[in-house]
Amino acid sequence: MMARRLFLFALLVAALVAASVWLAERPGQVTVHWQGWRVDTSVPVLLVAMLTFMVLVAVVTRFVAAVVSAPGRFLARRREKRRRRGYAALSDGLAAVAIGDRKAAGKLARQADKLLADPQLTGLLTAQAAELSGDEDEAERRLKTMVERPQTALLGLKGLLALAQRRGDHGAALDYARRAWAMGVPAQDLAEALFRLQAGAGQWVEAEVTLDEARKRRAMKPEDIRHLSALVQLERSLQVERDGDPAAALSLALKAHQADFTLVEASARAARLLHRAGKDRKALAVIVTTWQVAPHPHLVEACIALAPAETPLQRVKRLEKLVKANPDAADGHVALAEAALAAKLWGQARNHLELAAKLRPSAGTFFLLARLEREERQDEAAAQAWMAKATTAPAEPAWHCHACGRPADGWASACPACGAFDALDWRQPAVALLPV
Ligand SMILES: [Zn+2]
Structure with a gap:
C-alpha cells in the first residue's frame, strides 16, 4: 500500500517536472485586456493560476455540499x-x-x-x-x-372478545366472536367461544351452523362436535315440544341420542316421547343403549315409566333385564332391590342391596338395608345399626357444576347457578352427610 502511494507520488512529481521543463522550453507572453485593466504574464504563470483557481473551486464546492447535507444525514441516523x-x-x-x-x-x-x-x-x-x-x-x-389493519385484525378481535367476556358483555362478545370466526381461521378456541355464546343466547340454529363450519375447518375434535351437537338437538327438542309439536320433539330427541349415546337426558327424553307415541320396544332399546355406557337413575325411572301400572313382580322382572344389561351399575341393583322389597322377595332384595353397597356405598343403600331388616325380620337393632352407618356414608350422586362447583336439582344444558354451558357432571359429593 505504502509502496504504491510512494510510486504514484514519484510519478506525479516526475510529470510535474516534465511539464515545467516542457513549458520552460516554450516561453510565451499573454496579455489580457479587461474593463480598462491590462495584465501581462507568461503562459506558465497563467496555467498555474488557472489550476490553482480550479482546485480552489473544487474544495469550496465540496465543503459547501458537506455543510448543506449534514442536517439530513444527522436526522437519518437519528x-x-x-x-x-x-x-x-x-x-x-x-x-x-x-x-x-x-x-x-x-x-x-x-x-x-x-x-x-x-x-x-x-x-x-x-x-x-x-x-x-x-x-x-x-x-x-x-x-x-x-x-x-388486516394483519392484526384477528388478534385485535380476539383481544376484544376476551375483554367483552371478562366484562360479562355477552352481546359485544358474540359480535366480536362472529367477526373473528368469519375470517375463516380454524381456531378451536374461537369456535368454542362462538358456539358457547350462541348457545348461551339460545341461538340453537346458529350454534349448529357454527358446529358444521367447525367440522369443515377441522377446528374441533369430531367427538366434541358430536357431543355439542347432541346438546343442541336436545335443546331444540325441548323448544319444539313447548311449541306443541311432539313429533318434531321426538325426532330431535332421537337425533340427540344418536349423536351422543352417553347423554342421559336425551335418552330419557326420547324414551318418554317414544312411549307416548306407543313405541315401547324402541323406547326400551334407547334406554338400554345409554344404560350400558352411562348408567343413571333417570334411566331407571324412564324404564319404570314405560309400565307405570305393572305389579311388583312384573317390575322385578323388568328391572332384572336392566341389571343384566349392565351388572356394574349400582343404580340398577338399588332399583331392583326396591322393587324386590315391594314384592316381598327378601332374599333378592338383600342380595342386590349388598351388591350395591359394595359397588357404591351410599346413605340411600344403607337406609334400604335398614328397611329390609325391619320388614323381613322386624330386627330393630340391626336396622338401627344400618341407620347409624348411613349417617356417615357418602350422599347420593347428584348433578354438580364443574365451573362453579354448586349442585343442581336436575340436568340442564346450562348451569342454573352460573350459566356455564355443558358444565353439569353426575357425581357423588366428596363430603359425608352430617349426622342427623
Ligand atoms: Zn355453575
Whole structure:
C-alpha cells in the first residue's frame, strides 16, 4: 500500500517536472485586456493560476455540499437509531407481558409507542400492557386500532372478545366472536367461544351452523362436535315440544341420542316421547343403549315409566333385564332391590342391596338395608345399626357444576347457578352427610 502511494507520488512529481521543463522550453507572453485593466504574464504563470483557481473551486464546492447535507444525514441516523430502539422496546415489552411484569410492560409499551409512532404495529403490546395494569378502556381503544389493519385484525378481535367476556358483555362478545370466526381461521378456541355464546343466547340454529363450519375447518375434535351437537338437538327438542309439536320433539330427541349415546337426558327424553307415541320396544332399546355406557337413575325411572301400572313382580322382572344389561351399575341393583322389597322377595332384595353397597356405598343403600331388616325380620337393632352407618356414608350422586362447583336439582344444558354451558357432571359429593 505504502509502496504504491510512494510510486504514484514519484510519478506525479516526475510529470510535474516534465511539464515545467516542457513549458520552460516554450516561453510565451499573454496579455489580457479587461474593463480598462491590462495584465501581462507568461503562459506558465497563467496555467498555474488557472489550476490553482480550479482546485480552489473544487474544495469550496465540496465543503459547501458537506455543510448543506449534514442536517439530513444527522436526522437519518437519528431516525434509524430511534427505529432500532423502538423495535427493541417492542420485543422486550412483549417479553415483559409474557412473564406478567406489569411495570416493565407499561414502560416499554410507552417507549415503543413513542419511538415507532405506529399504533397499529405497537397495538398488541400497548393493549396487553394496558390490560395488565387494569386499564380496560385503554386496552379496548388499542385493540380497536389493531382491527383496522388486516394483519392484526384477528388478534385485535380476539383481544376484544376476551375483554367483552371478562366484562360479562355477552352481546359485544358474540359480535366480536362472529367477526373473528368469519375470517375463516380454524381456531378451536374461537369456535368454542362462538358456539358457547350462541348457545348461551339460545341461538340453537346458529350454534349448529357454527358446529358444521367447525367440522369443515377441522377446528374441533369430531367427538366434541358430536357431543355439542347432541346438546343442541336436545335443546331444540325441548323448544319444539313447548311449541306443541311432539313429533318434531321426538325426532330431535332421537337425533340427540344418536349423536351422543352417553347423554342421559336425551335418552330419557326420547324414551318418554317414544312411549307416548306407543313405541315401547324402541323406547326400551334407547334406554338400554345409554344404560350400558352411562348408567343413571333417570334411566331407571324412564324404564319404570314405560309400565307405570305393572305389579311388583312384573317390575322385578323388568328391572332384572336392566341389571343384566349392565351388572356394574349400582343404580340398577338399588332399583331392583326396591322393587324386590315391594314384592316381598327378601332374599333378592338383600342380595342386590349388598351388591350395591359394595359397588357404591351410599346413605340411600344403607337406609334400604335398614328397611329390609325391619320388614323381613322386624330386627330393630340391626336396622338401627344400618341407620347409624348411613349417617356417615357418602350422599347420593347428584348433578354438580364443574365451573362453579354448586349442585343442581336436575340436568340442564346450562348451569342454573352460573350459566356455564355443558358444565353439569353426575357425581357423588366428596363430603359425608352430617349426622342427623
Ligand atoms: Zn355453575
